[in-house]
Amino acid sequence: MPANIKMFPDVSRPHMLLAIAAILILPLLYHRVRRQRGLPLPPGPPAERFLGHLRVVPTEHPEYEYTRWGKEYNTDILHFSVLGRSIIVLNSIEAARDLLDKKGANFADRPRFVLFEVMGWGITLTFLRWSPRFKLHRKMLQQSFTQSACKAYRPIQLEEARRAARAILDQPQNWEVLLRQFSTAVVLRIGFGIKVQEKDDPYVKMAIDVEEATGEGGVPGASLVDFFPVFRHVPTSLSRLSALLQPLIHARRTKPSIQQLHDAPWDAVEPSIRADQDSQPSFMHTHFGRYLANEAKGKANEATIEDIKGAAGAISIAGGNTTWSTIIVCILNLILHPEVQEKARAEILATVGVDENGDIIRLPTFDDRPQLRWLEYIIQETTRWMPLSPLGVPHASVSEDTYKGFRIPAGSVVYANAWAMSRDERHYSNSEDFEPERYVPVSEGGRGEPLPDGPFGFGRRVCPGQYLALSGVYIIMATLLATMDLKNPVDEQGNEIKPRVAFSNGLSSVPDSFGCVIAPRSDRTRELLEYS
């Protein structure tokens, strides 16, 4: 063969290698995809012919039925098909860890929440799809609320907890709303540097409206308009004709309250930051201040004003009602179980010290937290006993995947059923009962059951505010327990009126209002609070 004639076309070495790799790998990939396609979908109850499971999945508290189906089909992964879309429900902590944590990149997306868009949710991390914008918001929020970053917010939480406790001493009948004021105050100060008023604060009212609006919006991503976005344009008069379109009417009606909580805090603070007159440190101050400084120097900004506004809004919107509801569930259990309450108080008294009359010498602080293990178990048990978001916020899969020999189609909506995880008998004995002692380690003669892992979600979408939330619950509960007794009210005959334990449906499970008598433990504790 003449030296200048080659057997192969003249390709450079890297291209040649790529071509050979493709020849070898493509058939393997092809067979893998074929094999996956051949895999069955995870089990689930029988579906209807055209509608799939649309009418099979209950609209009220579907987490209970998902848990029951998991047992019936002996599986921790369920599949439903609703109008052609795959829905996956993960019923065990192991399944959630294997998929949402270990394969985080493939399960970091969210489905499109059309109903929540109609409601007026702006650019809020919770509902952002997997995208560069999601990564930007996640970075901004995650960095601000790491375990160590949260230490900087302790003075605010301590001050607001004592302020709330003083207000409860003055108006014990308003304890529920004053605790809401506490959680709203913390997130508004951290997010925007806004201090809420002592009484009838408009932001507290806005927080209540938003909670009602989102709560009644049902399970996120599960309404008819989420499946068929075109229905969002159906006029309200026609929507009234179908029960399936009731969520749309609700979303339109509640839109102003959602928008108000997005806009009002920003609008209140923006002028003073622009004029360099705002000295309150806050998330908005840091990020918007940096934005303005870059702008002044002609430097490009990574985040737009809309981004900063959305991220600051996410703190107040995702952080206020969630923390409040956890505090209320904790109080509910303390009045249902007086012995649990007494043990928590005894632990606090032993830690802060008491005088000869048995009165506390000082109020609890964050420095006491490592010593208050029983209180820590109570808080953990509160999040297990009633996970605030029983089905979490759904994730969505990016590409097709497999689990335990089942196929998970690309674009599946994936719910982590925190309710089922909290009732998993393999991990929790007497799972329906509120028993903080379940976490006492085996080495100390306890049951050593695992701390709950599901209530704050999983993987790349895990709640970035979890440390802030838990320290807020800690400081308010430590302050209340140190200074006040929490009891059931009594009727005219002196019989205790036990609370009716019931929870709302939807994104958050919020307890129905219940009576609680809160009284100072002594004049000394009143004094301590008044001068704190």
Ligand code: HEM
């Ligand atoms: C006890 C109180 C709280 C509970 C139970 C809670 C629970 C959750 C849950 C279940 C999720 C969804 C996680 C997932 O998709 O896997 C979530 C997301 C989120 N939470 Fe929390 N949360 C609480 C407090 C807070 C606080 C105080 C903040 C404020 C910083 C916050 C900010 C967020 C944000 C921004 C997201 C969206 C994350 C994303 O989509 O990437 N949360 N939370």
